[in-house]
Amino acid sequence: MSQVDFTDPATIAELTAALEAAGVDGLEIERPTQGVRILLARGRSPIVDRTAEDRSAVVPASFVAVKAPMAGEFLSHDISRSAAPEDHPQEVESGDVIGFVKVGPILLPLAAPASGQIVRHVAEHGAIVGFGDPLFEIEPRS
Amino acid sequence: MIEVIETGPFNTVQDLGRPGYRKIGVTASGAMDPLGLKLGNLLVGNAPGAAAIEVQTFPFRLRFTGAVVFTVAGADCGAGLDGHPLLALCTYVADKGQVLDLGQPRTGARAYVCVAGGVDVEPVMGSRSTSLRGAFGGNDGRYLRVGDTLSLCAATDGHRARAGISVVDPAFALSDHLPVSDDGSLLIRALPAGEHDLFGNDADRFWTETWKISSKSDRTGYRLSGEPIRPTTPVEMRSHGVVPGVVQVPPGGEPIVQMSDANTAGGYPKIAGVIDADLWRLGQARIGSRLRFVRATHREALDVERAMARFLEDVRVTSAMVTRALNIMA
Numbered sequence: 075m076s077q078v079d080f081t082d083p084a085t086i087a088e089l090t091a092a093l094e095a096a097g098v099d100g101l102e103i104e105r106p107t108q109g110v111r112i113l114l115a116r117g118r119s120p121i122v123d124r125t126a127e128d129r130s131a132v133v134p135a136s137f138v139a140v141k142a143p144m145a146g147e148f149l150s151h152d153i154s155r156s157a158a159p160e161d162h163p164q165e166v167e168s169g170d171v172i173g174f175v176k177v178g179p180i181l182l183p184l185a186a187p188a189s190g191q192i193v194r195h196v197a198e199h200g201a202i203v204g205f206g207d208p209l210f211e212i213e214p215r216s
Numbered sequence: 217m218i219e220v221i222e223t224g225p226f227n228t229v230q231d232l233g234r235p236g237y238r239k240i241g242v243t244a245s246g247a248m249d250p251l252g253l254k255l256g257n258l259l260v261g262n263a264p265g266a267a268a269i270e271v272q273t274f275p276f277r278l279r280f281t282g283a284v285v286f287t288v289a290g291a292d293c294g295a296g297l298d299g300h301p302l303l304a305l306c307t308y309v310a311d312k313g314q315v316l317d318l319g320q321p322r323t324g325a326r327a328y329v330c331v332a333g334g335v336d337v338e339p340v341m342g343s344r345s346t347s348l349r350g351a352f353g354g355n356d357g358r359y360l361r362v363g364d365t366l367s368l369c370a371a372t373d374g375h376r377a378r379a380g381i382s383v384v385d386p387a388f389a390l391s392d393h394l395p396v397s398d399d400g401s402l403l404i405r406a407l408p409a410g411e412h413d414l415f416g417n418d419a420d421r422f423w424t425e426t427w428k429i430s431s432k433s434d435r436t437g438y439r440l441s442g443e444p445i446r447p448t449t450p451v452e453m454r455s456h457g458v459v460p461g462v463v464q465v466p467p468g469g470e471p472i473v474q475m476s477d478a479n480t481a482g483g484y485p486k487i488a489g490v491i492d493a494d495l496w497r498l499g500q501a502r503i504g505s506r507l508r509f510v511r512a513t514h515r516e517a518l519d520v521e522r523a524m525a526r527f528l529e530d531v532r533v534t535s536a537m538v539t540r541a542l543n544i545m546a
Binding site for chain 2: 097098099143144152153169171174176177179181205
């Protein structure tokens with residue numbers, strides 16, 4: 075396997091240029107020792123990634139995590155059709171749409187995988203998230 | 217296939233219409249909200265102009281006789297699949313026997329049921345649109361009735377992979393290019409037309425007055441009600457060509473905006489022409505709602521058109537990219 079150094083700004087610049095040329099919005103590469111995630115957010119200010127601890131947060135076995143289906147902007151509601159809700163719903167039914175991941179003009183609705191209580195909102199509205207990032211933790215109703 | 221199990225009158229099969237036959241007196245027809253139709257089609261993986269069901273009287277219910285990917289575009293009418301609420305402009309897989317129902321729209325006036333592959337009726341003069349006035353095209357040249365069944369063009373694996381994606385509301389995506397009034401009236405951009413100046417001071421009033429879309433409005437044209445406007449001297453004109461968007465002023469003084477089923481010719485003086493890029497917004501305006509005309513330039517009209525084209529292209533490219541990514545990661 076090649077030893078590409080993802081901490082090298084030149085490598086990141088090259089990958090970014092390749093993404094732009096290909097019209098792709100982002101990429102994520104994970105290696106045992108290092109990883110890189112590039113999201114093209116044209117015309118936006120730089121995004122500082124969350125800390126490593128966040129990523130490795132332990133989810134109790136009884137909780138169900140809702141993860142990002144792909145990289146994009148996490149939205150707690152459909153900003154194009156509704157105003158921000160007063161507060162987040164806590165009790166959800168299986169299949170309820172509890173948020174979205176926005177990729178350009180496309181919205182990916184996030185359905186609750188189980189009925190129960192949302193015990194943790196991991197991602198903030200507007201945060202850039204990567205594939206597989208936990209977004210919610212749900213404690214299923216027994 | 218699709219089976220209609222509940223419908224009001226005037227719900228028809230429409231695509232983007234049959235332009236090019238106006239010279240032989242054939243109305244173009246086509247979706248009243250072409251942007252909604254294109255978005256719905258792109259989302260399910262169709263060509264933007266695939267035929268769909270335009271629903272303008274509610275409630276409307278249909279049964280899917282086989283598994284198919286679909287979306288409801290245009291007006292947000294609280295659609296449900298077997299009673300489960302659906303998101304506006306989001307793709308779903310319907311299983312054989314499932315029932316899609318559309319209720320009264322919460323916003324807008326016309327919804328489009330777009331299915332993977334598109335509705336398959338015999339094209340007439342290059343289009344599957346129903347011409348209600350000509351009684352041809354679409355489903356037997358008439359509006360849908362309970363018990364009608366519609367075939368669908370073959371869907372591919374590409375279509376089937378497309379469930380579970382949605383798109384932002386077009387008015388949100390294009391907000392930089394859409395004028396908004398402070399009193400809730402719809403602002404519709406138009407260019408002055410041939411006989412504009414014959415209306416003297418009344419021409420100015422045409423642009424400042426708030427017009428109401430009267431109940432005598434349909435796919436052919438919107439009759440507006442308000443303080444009448446009249447030419448300074450009576451005009452006698454020969455009939456001339458008319459296209460959707462043309463605003464005519466009959467002797468009564470209340471303007472008529474020609475819409476998708478526009479007459480191909482008319483003799484009333486034309487005061488203005490609604491820009492193409494705003495016709496979809498007019499197509500979603502409800503009877504009884506209010507609008508004002510905003511004087512635009514050709515430059516502005518082209519800019520809006522380009523912004524819409526960019527948005528549609530972005531939806532086409534990104535929806536395909538997202539679909540590919542989701543299916544790789546799944």
